[in-house]
Amino acid sequence: MASAAGALPLWARSHWDRSRISAITDEIGKSPDEAVDFVHELRLQCVEIRNVPGSNKEYPAAREPEIQADAAHLVNEGVKVSCLDSSLLRFAWPDTAGADSARWDRRMDDLRKWLRCAQIMGADKIRIFAGLRSADPAGMLPRTVAAIGEMAGEAERQKVTLLLENDPATNVATCAELAAAMKLLPQKSVAVSWNPHASAKLERPFPGGYALLPKKRVLNVRIQAASLMPGAEMEDWKSILVALDKDGYSGRIGLETGAAGSDRFASARDSMDQLEHIVGEVS
Numbered sequence: 545m546a547s548a549a550g551a552l553p554l555w556a557r558s559h560w561d562r563s564r565i566s567a568i569t570d571e572i573g574k575s576p577d578e579a580v581d582f583v584h585e586l587r588l589q590c591v592e593i594r595n596v597p598g599s600n601k602e603y604p605a606a607r608e609p610e611i612q613a614d615a616a617h618l619v620n621e622g623v624k625v626s627c628l629d630s631s632l633l634r635f636a637w638p639d640t641a642g643a644d645s646a647r648w649d650r651r652m653d654d655l656r657k658w659l660r661c662a663q664i665m666g667a668d669k670i671r672i673f674a675g676l677r678s679a680d681p682a683g684m685l686p687r688t689v690a691a692i693g694e695m696a697g698e699a700e701r702q703k704v705t706l707l708l709e710n711d712p713a714t715n716v717a718t719c720a721e722l723a724a725a726m727k728l729l730p731q732k733s734v735a736v737s738w739n740p741h742a743s744a745k746l747e748r749p750f751p752g753g754y755a756l757l758p759k760k761r762v763l764n765v766r767i768q769a770a771s772l773m774p775g776a777e778m779e780d781w782k783s784i785l786v787a788l789d790k791d792g793y794s795g796r797i798g799l800e801t802g803a804a805g806s807d808r809f810a811s812a813r814d815s816m817d818q819l820e821h822i823v824g825e826v827s
Contacts, residue, residue, distance in 0.1 A: 594629040604657035634673035674716035700733035707737035719753030739766035769815040
């Protein structure tokens with residue numbers, strides 16, 4: 545029996561495999577067709593949606609027939625949309641420096657557009673933020689909770705979960721701030737998208753920051769390309785993936801290159817190679 549167990553493929557020892565890796569379509573192709581080609585080449589199963597590939601236009605700003613056509617294309621190619629990466633609430637709120645009052649006033653309308661896009665794309669998660677970082681992020685917490693809570697009710701009616709992601713440019717930048725917000729947001733339609741590298745200059749995201757997070761409410765993990773490559777910005781992803789697996793994490797890990805222009809496609813390929821190597825080591 546021991547020899548038979550030893551002969552099992554590596555994937556059998558862990559829950560990690562390619563089915564749990566996703567990439568953002570506008571970072572892996574200049575068109576929806578190119579994005580799908582990348583997915584098939586790397587043998588992935590899921591993508592995240594942000595901008596229409598080849599443009600700087602967020603998907604909800606596109607015409608609905610265009611969204612429907614791209615959604616149908618993904619379905620026909622056997623590709624699932626795991627999450628919509630919106631920029632919802634990622635702007636300066638009223639009574640803060642550089643306030644964008646117009647965007648604040650239409651925040652619920654913008655949410656409904658993303659919810660409609662999620663419905664068309666067959667997705668049940670939308671990434672959101674917590675307003676551009678003010679001089680007093682802690683003082684903004686009640687407003688953050690109120691704004692997200694208002695959106696949560698609409699999302700719940702549509703059977704969509706809003707994923708609050710930490711971002712150093714916003715009022716929820718660290719794991720501690722994520723944990724504080726989630727304590728005040730008990731709604732089932734609100735969960736966490738954890739971006740370890742995003743808080744690296746403000747805290748030690750792992751293991752200290754990770755220990756603060758409500759593990760059962762982490763539904764997505766963001767991997768930034770810079771954190772995969774050898775150098776000062778590299779994170780200990782092997783240990784992070786092992787910890788996530790131990791804590792019963794069943795969501796996906798989403799690659800984000802952050803690169804611009806044609807560099808993003810080369811970066812995506814190099815990063816995916818490195819990520820698959822790491823996943824193979826912990827599997």
